[in-house]
Amino acid sequence: MAERSGGPTTTTDRPTRTTSSGPGRLLVAVYLLFAIAATCRAGLQIVTRFDEAPVAYLLSALAAVIYIVATVGLARGGTGGRRTAWLCCTVELVGVLAVGLTSVLDPALFPDDTVWSGFGSGYGYVPLVLPVLGLIWLARTRRDAQV
């Protein structure tokens, strides 16, 4: 192979751990399930009874979009995918903590539950655990991915 010219980033040919294989594929699968669940829920809420709790339903829709983007980011991997997934996991973690806290302190703000209400208690607290696992997984694969 000819020497690559220019640019501070060089790629190596040694096999790298990607974000989408091994335990990562399980993570992608769970993210996929949540993307489906959140999308269906948000879509249904917005179509059938948007007037009842617009804030909660728009939040559901936002959560759904984030789950979809995170799934794609983790599945694609690479620098862009990793960055996307990292951003999504962070937003998710902040979101689930903020919405969880708000839903406990001021339930009136969320008259209907979202995926993130009560720290994701309606979904077995998986929404709380998932971004943490995502960030841990991104950190563990980083060493191999970015040489």
Next chain:
Amino acid sequence: MDGLPATGTIVLSLVLAAWSLYATARNRPPDRSHLVGLGLLELAVLGLAVVALVALAGGDRPGEPGAFFGYLVTLVCLPPLAAVLARMEPTRWGSAIVTVVCLVLPVVVVRLQQTWQVTGG
């Protein structure tokens, strides 16, 4: 909407979840038995869908039609999804994927029953 088909599906799903968890614990990829299990599960789920459609044709209506059909479509897609992902990951993590999907499926069946029964149908 409740009764034998739903309960049978839930039991089958949990048995398969335990079987794939055993494979995960032994560091084994999903093998033919898991794929056959997912096939049986898909048949059970399709059976459930047929029961629902027959009830609909008989004039019964789900309490929350939108949610009900959403769950029904999701339910029918779950076993094939698990099978595809399991084939893509021929390691213990493939078995873990089957385990997770088989634990999620009973929840969807229960939610399906709830959305059917909201108005006491």
